[in-house]
Amino acid sequence: MFWQMVKGALVRQSNRFMLIALTVALGVSLASAMLNVMFDVGDKVNRELKAYGANITVTPKNAALLRDVYGLTNSSAREFLNESDLGKIKTIFWTNNIVAFAPTLDGNLILKDGSELPALGTWFEHTMTLPTGETFSTGEIEMKSWWQIEGAYPVEGKSEALIGSKLAIEKNIHVGDVLELNNGDRLTISGVLTSGGDEDQALLTDLAVMQKALNVPGKIASIDISAITTPENDLARKAAANPDMLSQQEREIWYCTAYVSAIAYQIEEVIGNSSARPVRQIAESEGKILDKTQLLMLLITVLSLMSAALGVSNLVSANIMERSRELGLLKAIGATNLGVILLILTEIFIAGCIGGVVGYFAGLGLAQVIGSTVFGAGIANNVVVIPIVSVLMVTVLLVGSVPAIRMLLQLEPASVLHGR
Amino acid sequence: MALLELKDVSMIYNGKVRALDHINLTVEKGDWLAIMGPSGSGKTTLMNIIGCMDHATEGAITLDGISLMDVDDEKLTTIRREKIGMVFQQFHLVPYLTAVENVMVAQYYHSLPDVEEAMTALKRVGLEDRASHLPSQLSGGEQQRVCIARALINYPVLILADEPMGNLDEANQNLVMKIFHELHDEGHTIITVTHSPEVGREAGRCVVLEHGRIKEPTTPT
Ligand SMILES: Nc1ncnc2c1ncn2[C@@H]1O[C@H](COP(=O)(O)OP(=O)(O)OP(=O)(O)O)[C@@H](O)[C@H]1O
Numbered sequence A: 001m002f003w004q005m006v007k008g009a010l011v012r013q014s015n016r017f018m019l020i021a022l023t024v025a026l027g028v029s030l031a032s033a034m035l036n037v038m039f040d041v042g043d044k045v046n047r048e049l050k051a052y053g054a055n056i057t058v059t060p061k062n063a064a065l066l067r068d069v070y071g072l073t074n075s076s077a078r079e080f081l082n083e084s085d086l087g088k089i090k091t092i093f094w095t096n097n098i099v100a101f102a103p104t105l106d107g108n109l110i111l112k113d114g115s116e117l118p119a120l121g122t123w124f125e126h127t128m129t130l131p132t133g134e135t136f137s138t139g140e141i142e143m144k145s146w147w148q149i150e151g152a153y154p155v156e157g158k159s160e161a162l163i164g165s166k167l168a169i170e171k172n173i174h175v176g177d178v179l180e181l182n183n184g185d186r187l188t189i190s191g192v193l194t195s196g197g198d199e200d201q202a203l204l205t206d207l208a209v210m211q212k213a214l215n216v217p218g219k220i221a222s223i224d225i226s227a228i229t230t231p232e233n234d235l236a237r238k239a240a241a242n243p244d245m246l247s248q249q250e251r252e253i254w255y256c257t258a259y260v261s262a263i264a265y266q267i268e269e270v271i272g273n274s275s276a277r278p279v280r281q282i283a284e285s286e287g288k289i290l291d292k293t294q295l296l297m298l299l300i301t302v303l304s305l306m307s308a309a310l311g312v313s314n315l316v317s318a319n320i321m322e323r324s325r326e327l328g329l330l331k332a333i334g335a336t337n338l339g340v341i342l343l344i345l346t347e348i349f350i351a352g353c354i355g356g357v358v359g360y361f362a363g364l365g366l367a368q369v370i371g372s373t374v375f376g377a378g379i380a381n382n383v384v385v386i387p388i389v390s391v392l393m394v395t396v397l398l399v400g401s402v403p404a405i406r407m408l409l410q411l412e413p414a415s416v417l418h419g420r
Numbered sequence B: 001m002a003l004l005e006l007k008d009v010s011m012i013y014n015g016k017v018r019a020l021d022h023i024n025l026t027v028e029k030g031d032w033l034a035i036m037g038p039s040g041s042g043k044t045t046l047m048n049i050i051g052c053m054d055h056a057t058e059g060a061i062t063l064d065g066i067s068l069m070d071v072d073d074e075k076l077t078t079i080r081r082e083k084i085g086m087v088f089q090q091f092h093l094v095p096y097l098t099a100v101e102n103v104m105v106a107q108y109y110h111s112l113p114d115v116e117e118a119m120t121a122l123k124r125v126g127l128e129d130r131a132s133h134l135p136s137q138l139s140g141g142e143q144q145r146v147c148i149a150r151a152l153i154n155y156p157v158l159i160l161a162d163e164p165m166g167n168l169d170e171a172n173q174n175l176v177m178k179i180f181h182e183l184h185d186e187g188h189t190i191i192t193v194t195h196s197p198e199v200g201r202e203a204g205r206c207v208v209l210e211h212g213r214i215k216e217p218t219t220p221t
């Protein structure tokens, strides 16, 4: 009989519950969209922020020392890193946080006519086999998303090069020109690069071309790495100063957290005789922006649920008021307060759950819309959102029903039945 | 012992409106009592108190051996459920339940819903073929008969009807009247409020209220 009554109310007077379901649907859709985006946004924002370039630079140990102490950049006895060590970067504990990297080798290229051009050898787009056997594609194209190219990126192995926009004007070099080196290699200019940085004054070509011209096979001068990191805290700062100062326990926590200093430390561990330095400012602001973005989403979630609770409480109160005669009648023919409250709550919960399910799926759609408009990428649907949203929805419905329950308790059958 | 006994019962609303003023009344098992009086004289108030819908302010009331004065609201609900069958001044039905479901609701809150029994009650008021209709699909007279069926369903010791024919046309009034006659003949105890002297005459006994007092107990000739 209980279910017969619930069914009767819901089916034969469905319009009364439509708005409740709709309000819940609205709140739930916003909440689930925001939560889904929030859980996925770490990745998205970081990839987005990667646009600001590398956050870790690896150089040979002594070169870093000389630079730090004397401010020297050019030493006659130049030290290098080994190209063959690059794959080891993807073997560290935080390997999944390493988004991209690119080796660089700088120097002057001597042309056939004897003139010199400042140049940089690197990977534009390079696929490598990692020590683990997996393949990994990386390079400058992935890391430097803000680079503007007039023409095209060089294709690896085709003896092509990019010319920095300033150098191009200075030397009057254009796309399609061919530069002949004194070692016989010929480089075709595939594009003009505007980066806003030092690269505008240089010629950029394949790492291999550069190694051959400088006669340093298998050597590189530095590595730029883009990694997803956790915001720094006191522990991270202490560790960055000197990892040996940490207690055993602190050290473990630090090592197993994706602080930029911990990642840099782990890179030094795998690449012999190297110095990995965080480009600190960028690394820190990335974490902060991420925190703030997530806080904003959380705030929107809470606010949307609060407004849903307010809406539900209004609608439920109105519902009870409209039905006061009928509910008074139920009391008059013997229903207890508890019985009537149970009946009303069941009806509201069913309506709410229908709204919740609809809202959840609408929220998934909304998350995709947010993903594609804001981040230009899809948002992963996190199943964790379902229990969280369910708990939140039940809370919203319960909180929203409190005023109505109080009204129900005060409902006097004698008064309502006689129209007073 | 009398089924219902009121001694010096008064009802004062909000501390000032004296709706009932020292009422003394005894109803024996099997009686059919009509309560009459002008509008505002306290008829509904009296019915509410007898029907365990409200507490009297002062006095003593016993129904079927139970004192109604010193019980709380919850106990009052239980007594109402067990002992009273009520037909209200306006027909009150749950709008989204069918006729038979409306009768079953009373069973549900009393003990166990039973379709067969509910159908029998509907048959008794001549509505077995309208059992699956919603109140909005029934005429006023039919709705009132559903209310009577509902009032009867739990075998109450006392049937209360507050102007059961107030909003009905002549034909329906006669039908309802006939049902009450049958119930009385079967030995049911009935109290009806009415404006019509005719109905008052049909009942065995009649009391007239005025300003919350019983004017004179009259036995129609
Ligand atoms: N809940 C209440 N609060 C205050 N006053 C009330 C309340 N219920 C009834 N009264 C007052 O008590 C008096 C008796 O009212 P009651 O409803 O019993 O009259 P009645 O005889 O049933 O009238 P009618 O024939 O119009 O139905 C009236 O003056 C009414 O205003």
Ligand SMILES: [Mg+2]
Pocket (backbone or CB within 6 Å): B043, B044, B045, B089, B162
């Ligand atoms: Mg009345």
